[in-house]
Amino acid sequence: MVFWILIAVMTAAAALSVLVPLSKARRSAGTPSGSADEAVYRDQLGAIEAELERGLIEPEAAGAARTEIARRLLSAHENHAQEAGGITRGPRLKIAQGLALFVLPAAAVGIYLLFGAPDMPDAPLAARLQAPAEEQSVDILVARVERHLADNPEDGQGWVVIAPVYMSLGRPQDSARAYAQAIRLLGPRQDWLTDMGEAMTIASQGLVTAEARQAFEQAAAMDASAVKPRFFLALALGQEGRKAEAIAAWRNLLAGAEGTEAWVGAARNELAELAGPDGQSDQVGQTPAPRGPSQEDVAASRDMSTGDRQAMIRAMVSGLAERLADEGGSAAEWKQLMQAYIVLGERQSAENALKDAQAAYADKPEDLSSIKDAATQLGLTGS
């Protein structure tokens, strides 16, 4: 409401700046053109006299200038003698007033409504950051804490607060960084170390990196009864291909469980995969992976000797390649094929696969660019 009142006041001021001069009875503003010229020349004559007195121009030059001006003065006088100024009443004034009273406000408000957003409040950053917490989105809260931490990077508690928030926002890398800061400032704690390792693991798509493993090991050393670090350590063993140790670790972990914990199912799955079909658990819930070497096949290949493994992969790859060449396949399968060739050290075949894939997806730009991205990551040039 205040907004519209202000707008009305402003519009009225604008209209008045037109209406007031229109309605003034006396019309003194400005000079008629004839007398303006004459005034200019009279000014000049005065200036010449002043300069002559100060000795700035020679008397003869002054004389010449004076005659020049006099000549102009005369012609100006003649030119404008017949000129008549004045006012005429009638429709002109009414139309001008009408313009100011109706057209001006209507045009202004109309155009404003076309382009403007009258209901939209201002949103200066400081005010947005200071608004009460319950009215704010998580983004703003996070930004507030980030700002605070940018100014006070030594505030360990701040890092502790923000680390799990990052995790829930799907920013595991930031979360790991925040935990690292907290640990650096406040000293190591079992749960922080574990959560940091978890964040790192998630950040690297489920792979327990060496860094993450270190964190888990440190956490496990601090509290041997903690389950979570041991869970991830078992996972790490499996990923490293230390099958026997991994199976032992999972068994050990499951032995201490009551069977209702959330992680038990996942642990059993892992164990089952490691132990093979004779394991103690069922194998439901496998998502259909791209046809090609399955997870199990790859896992199984880890047990073979290097030569056998190569042969097996080669067999599977050539199967995949044949099928893709004959029937075509998904972009994911093409990527898998390229990756497989790289693993086998057959760069040229990978390049060929890339070319075929590009040809197959030439008319699907989205898939094509994802294939290209994958190729770039593998170091393929496509030429």
Place this chain on the structure above:
Amino acid sequence: MTRKQRRLTLIGTAGVVLATAFGLIMFALYDELVFFQSPTDIARNTLPSGQRIRLGGLVEDGSVVRSDNAEVSFRVTDMENTVSVTYKGILPDLFREGQGVVTEGIVRPDGVFVADSVLAKHDENYIPKEVAEALKKQGHWQGDKTTAN
């Protein structure tokens, strides 16, 4: 001097100056134009050696080699053909592999382009318009990619 002579003198002087200016402009246009070429243009037609041209395209990935004394060589490509370029000097801030570039210089008889200036504009999204159009012709232009930020 009569009124007519004065006028003629003025018009004559004006004519001379304007004719000189016109002549200079035409001569300079004939002589000093620099044509924009893509690597494919260079591969296709044989230019008189020593002809100054502007070469535009993308800096090929992995092609930048720096040697001492601030000398640098790289390859410019339009995805069809590629031209080797040598340049001595400091590259502009926005010179990057895989990015658009315009260089000016001459083609040596051995096919190497000797650049005496390398241009990159003030905007990180900027692809020189000639480069953009040359690439478009080759079908490698992805306009969205350069504007998305």
Place this chain on the structure above:
Amino acid sequence: MIVEFGHYALVLAFALSLVQSVVPLWGALAGDDRLMAVAPPVSVTMFVMVLVSFAVLTSAYLTADFSVLNVLENSHSAKPLLYKFTGVWGNHEGSMLLWVLILVFFGALVGLFGGNLPKDLRATTLAVQGWISAGFILFLLATSNPFARVINPPLEGADLNPILQDIGLAIHPPLLYVGYVGFSITFSFAVAALILGRTDAAWARWVRPWTLLAWCFLTLGIAMGSYWAYYELGWGGWWFWDPVENASLMPWLAGTALLHSAIVMERREALKIWTILLAIFTFSLSLLGTFLVRSGVLTSVHAFATDPTRGVFILVLLCLFIGGSLSLYAWRAPALRQGGLFAPISREGALVLNNLFLTSACAAVFVGTLYPLFLDAVTGEKISVGAPFFNLTFGPLMVPLLIAVPFGPVLSWKRGDLLAASQRLYAAFGLAILMTIFTFWLWGMEKVLAPLGVGLAVWVMAGAVSEILTRVKIFEIGPSRAFSRLIGLPGSAWGSMLAHFGIGLTVLGVVTASAFQDERIATMRPGDTVELSGYQLTFDGAAPRRGPNFTEEVGHFTIRQGGIFVTELDPSKRIYTARQMPTTEAAIFTTGFSQLYLSLGESRGDGAVDVRVYFKPLITLIWIGCVIMALGGAVSIADRRLRVGAPKPARKRNAGAAAPAE
């Protein structure tokens, strides 16, 4: 709410500009005083409205209100306060708003201080100013609205292009715009004179100071832009004949011509029609400068195509204003009365010569800038016109002009005596010859043109000084009385002397800095030393550093001369974090008028960096000369009297040839 308030103020200014376009002009044509009286107050109200909207946009920047799209795209909360402020015009929309603000400011000045103008002239002038305002405010609202809003804005903006985060570039656009837009006043006056079908004495009186004002700012703006390019881009060049630079040079050349023809019109009532045409050209080139550059037509046809509405709008506006005013000129100019006569050898004649060369040079720049666009549009062939073209055309046209410069002020009005004028310039000529020989002796014969260029520059400077000295008759009446005459000299005489001296200085700087510069490009490791023009530069190593919104790698160099420590220089390579954009920060050491210029290239990883070093003798004179030119303009503006150029009374010995008719 404040943002929307500013938006409404801009819309209201548009509505007022419509009133301004119609009512006063109608009054002037119908001879109705009341309608004419509307113009001055409306011009002031319009200015207030645009000022309000500009202030609102500025406050949105200062408070980081990212709900305004323009702020979101061009600001960042971590940006230093100064650049939040200058960032307002660091983008298309904001700079257009500044342009309009200056436009209505000039309109308000005419409204407030135009009391001594004939009322119909003032009303018509303000109406023409109203057309321009209406056109460009509509352009802002419809295609480049700075008040466009964003729903649910993000918490951080995209930051100002780091290359613009520099104090030099922050004040460069306002200076340039005051120059461009200042010419709108002369344009409006010229169009008003055409509409009314007459040129008043007061018209002649107004043209020169307004042109001068605009010209001073344009001169400073160009100089500032050139210096910015010199130290910020890290290439050591100060002029690239880039379309963007040419766009500002063209109105400057036309404006300089206008300035000189306005003198003839003011003093002698001659060249009126030509002056009107020049006024139209100058502002048209200003429009071309601002809008073709802003719309991206000159730098990239592609950018033009991505926003067709904006480009088409600009094209329509340009056609309307330029085409309209030129048609009006063709229609009405023959009806105007021609002014005084003059002999070819006279001060008027010299000024005509000046106009010829300046407009020809302007045409050369115009062709060089627009021909590639034209060719591309017509044949699709891509060419570029670079420095060689301009050196070949612009240079030869400037040389005769510079040779003629000292003659102008010493010739008499109406009919001059070339021989007598030459006698007054003997000293200047001698000095120029001496300096040419001295330069040959200093640098040897391998560069023939450079010493001649030095001689030319000295000729222009010495000519300017000797003009003043002969004017006060220092050789006839002795120094003490001459001094009092010197003080009493009119400002316009001082102004032209300073401006001519300044152009000489600039030419001197251009010649020496381009002909005698010394350059080294080297890859240096810590401890390495390069030798250049008697200086030894030792690279001590590089270290990272962190700024408010950037990180940088700073190289440390120690400069010695003959083994004696002179100074330390720290050039750097910066990366602005928000946009991940690198910039080069050159380090410059000024000694006398010369500069040592150091910029870093790529790091080589093993501590080695590419380094480019220049020694540029007398380069600062280029910009000092420009500042002195602008100062001359300012001094000349201060001389408010309208001066009459009366011819010298004929001397006895040629009394028979031409009788003093007036």
